[in-house]
Amino acid sequence: MCKICETKPVYEFTNQRKVCKNCFIRWFQKKVLYTIKKFKMIKKGDVIGYVCGGDFRGVVLEDVLKWYEEKAPVEIVGLRGSPSNFPKIPKEVSKLAISNDINVISKKIIDSIIKKDVSKLKIRPVEARTIRPLYLFLDKEVLIYAKLRKLKFKKAKDKKQLVDELEIKHPEVKRAVVNSYLELYN
Numbered sequence: 001m002c003k004i005c006e007t008k009p010v011y012e013f014t015n016q017r018k019v020c021k022n023c024f025i026r027w028f029q030k031k032v033l034y035t036i037k038k039f040k041m042i043k044k045g046d047v048i049g050y051v052c053g054g055d056f057r058g059v060v061l062e063d064v065l066k067w068y069e070e071k072a073p074v075e076i077v078g079l080r081g082s083p084s085n086f087p088k089i090p091k092e093v094s095k096l097a098i099s100n101d102i103n104v105i106s107k108k109i110i111d112s113i114i115k116k117d118v119s120k121l122k123i124r125p126v127e128a129r130t131i132r133p134l135y136l137f138l139d140k141e142v143l144i145y146a147k148l149r150k151l152k153f154k155k156a157k158d159k160k161q162l163v164d165e166l167e168i169k170h171p172e173v174k175r176a177v178v179n180s181y182l183e184l185y186n
Contacts, residue, residue, distance in 0.1 A: 011144055014171045021148050028137075028145045032064045033071075035136050039125035042074055042095065048131070049079045049093035057099035059151040060142050061134060065097060068133075089129055100132045103139040103164075106174040109181050124185060138174065 002009050002020035009018035019027060036042050050065055052058040062078070069076045077093060089096045105123050112121045125135045134142060146153055166173045 010148065011141070024144065025148055028141065029064065029067060031136060032068065032133055035125070035133055036068070036131075039131075039135070041126055041131040041133065042068075042072070044073050046094045047075045047077060047092055048095050048097050049077045049089060050097040050099075051079050051081050053099075054154045055099075055156055056143050056146045056151075056153040057101060057104075057134065057139075059153045060146050060149075061097060061099040063146075063149060063151055064133060093129075095129050095131050097131050097133055099134055101134040101137045101139060101142055102174045102178050105132075105135065105181075106177040109177055124182070135178075136175075 001007070002018055002023055004023050005020045007020040010021050011024050012018045042048060048065060050061055052062045065076045068074065079090070079093070079096075100123065108121065108123050109118075112118045123132075125132050
């Protein structure tokens with residue numbers, strides 16, 4: 001039972017706090033604001049470009065950026081291209097938002113450690129003119145948000161990764177990997 005609304009929960013956090021649909025959406029949007037403010041991603045008057053690949057991360061990124069545009073004095077612009085092959089950032093666009101979340105980032109960190117090539121790893125929340133507003137979210141949370149907001153997206157088959165296997169037995173391991181990375185490079 002959601003403690004705030006006393007309705008059926010849709011998500012349970014690792015601390016066993018349960019939230020309903022409306023509380024989850026509100027929590028997700030507040031966490032997007034927190035991420036943007038914590039890492040100083042966007043300034044007043046910025047023009048933010050994004051590429052939506054149609055997957056659940058892309059449509060959620062588009063949705064939260066449009067929601068953010070209503071709240072802040074910024075402009076959001078959709079760019080042509082694909083998320084795997086990012087376009088050059090046009091001059092009129094001050095930042096490029098990409099849809100990397102904890103799952104993508106932790107996988108890149110672990111792969112780089114295994115390959116012993118951490119020096120070329122560029123996956124901070126803000127890299128030059130690239131920002132990652134979904135940086136602190138799990139795939140599971142992003143997917144639930146997409147479904148609750150009834151966003152249309154292409155379903156893709158993801159292979160289970162080492163990090164996914166670890167997450168089953170040790171919840172929060174992905175967050176721990178990303179937080180450790182941030183501590184090393186901040």
